[in-house]
Amino acid sequence: MTDLLVLNGLQKHFGALRATDDVSLSVRPGTLHALIGPNGAGKSTLIGQIAGTITPDRGTITFRGEDVTPLTLPQRARKGLGRTFQISSLIPEFSALRNVMLAVQARQGSSFRFWGRVMADRSLTGPAQACLERVGLADRARVPVSDLSHGERRQLELAVALALEPVLLLLDEPMAGLGPEESRKMTDLLHTLKRETAMLLVEHDMDAVFSLADEVSVLVYGRVIANGPVAEIRTSAAVREAYLGEDA
């Protein structure tokens, strides 16, 4: 079976800084691939290039067998690339429900309808409510984003991404800023989602990474220094020295 996502020789420079230095990796269908590395390793830059917010200087991104490097962010989203942001990126004036409804409407490809009221449209509210239920926000549906807690916003980010029914979900530090209890709930949630969609997970929480991931890539100074199954990475001396050693 072909790989879902293939990065080939990806490079991105910011001035003299090599944020992404010849990165090649692939994500297989039905797996959770974790991307770890110390702060400043270029993880978010890499996610940005895959999602389409950052243009690589060199290299290609192949998604579902198609070269998506020249495609824009919305075009890639329509091909099935969903993402969540490290810093929650939501629609502040809208309720949780309406945030998810926008994603449902985008998936239906019907944003040029001018008359019907969205709140009276069951084909929008139904699936949106279902997504909120899955992330545990069902009873907060009508609460505006500005009144949601940090943890709830992280959950809502995920609900919005799920509503797109992505083929591959890019998760940029979903546990960022969550307390231990919330982190555990998020990990459980990602466990259940693993069955439906492949994921590329950037995360600092090593407990979460090692319990969720099938494969791990380690990024240091923009380079992939190790790549392999969880058990292998966990015991690799090079990885311990470069990354895990610093934290432990």
Added chain:
Amino acid sequence: MDNSRSNSFLRSREGVLTVAALAVLLAAPLVAQAAGQTYFISLASRVAILALAGVGLNLALGTGGMISFGHAAFFGLGGYVAGAMVFHAQEGGRFLGLLEGTQQALVSWPLALGIAGIAALFIGVISLRTSGVYFIMITLAFAQMFYYLGLSFPTYGGEDGMTLYERSTLGGLSVSGDLPFFFVCFGALLLALLLCSRLISSRFGAALMTARQNETRLATVGINPFPVRLTGFVISAMITALAGVLLVEQNGFASPSLLSWHRSGEIMIFVILGGVGRLIGPVLGAAVFILLETVIGGYTDRWQLVLGLVLLGIVLFARGGLVGLLAGRARHD
């Protein structure tokens, strides 16, 4: 569910304010007619017309976050096209060498809106590649081009403008009387408000409001912000163009001042005074503007000093404009 939604709006403070403002605007000329003060009828028409221009801009500025400082281009273009059709009907000749003039509003008004819409499409395609202060400046620049075009168009009087001796007729109806003409203006305003209120709660409105609040979010769910904004910009321009049409019909006069940047600023003042992004905001804004102009303007030519102070007060102490002051913060689902 549909009905309960609209009923809940009518029961909200903003809903009550909306209905009350429109009722006052509708009642004022009727009272004026009964009292024989017909001057106030044309004043009410002007409030409705300027409010309509503001409702148009509010869609771009308030809903879509596109701070256009060039809506005078559409206001004036609409007015000039409608005026030119009447002008050619009176004086002979053809509009742009192509179309014979007509005093049939059912022909000339849609033509004016269509041409303004095409102009907005052209201006929008270029301007919407920029944002922030650049967007403000580029829309201003385009409007200035239209202003100088108006100045240098000898057929339509250039700097002096053109005088029209008769109003267009609407189908078989004459709207030369002050009261019938007011009803046309008020009807146009109501239609525009209805359109905007449906638009805002539609799928398109959700996308347009997201384009204002979080462009990246819109793109991340797979909706390209550019066509969403462009469509909103064109609809907004066409509503403002209709106001320009009505003003020219009311005054029987079209001049480059319709296209001047002061006009763009005025329309923006209606929106900011009334409340950015609030449905009835531009109506309140235009009403206060006309009231100040009439009442204070009766004492001194410097009435705009007072307008400036009112605007300053609103911007500093009531960010939500008059609607925010009277009905509280905007509610969203």
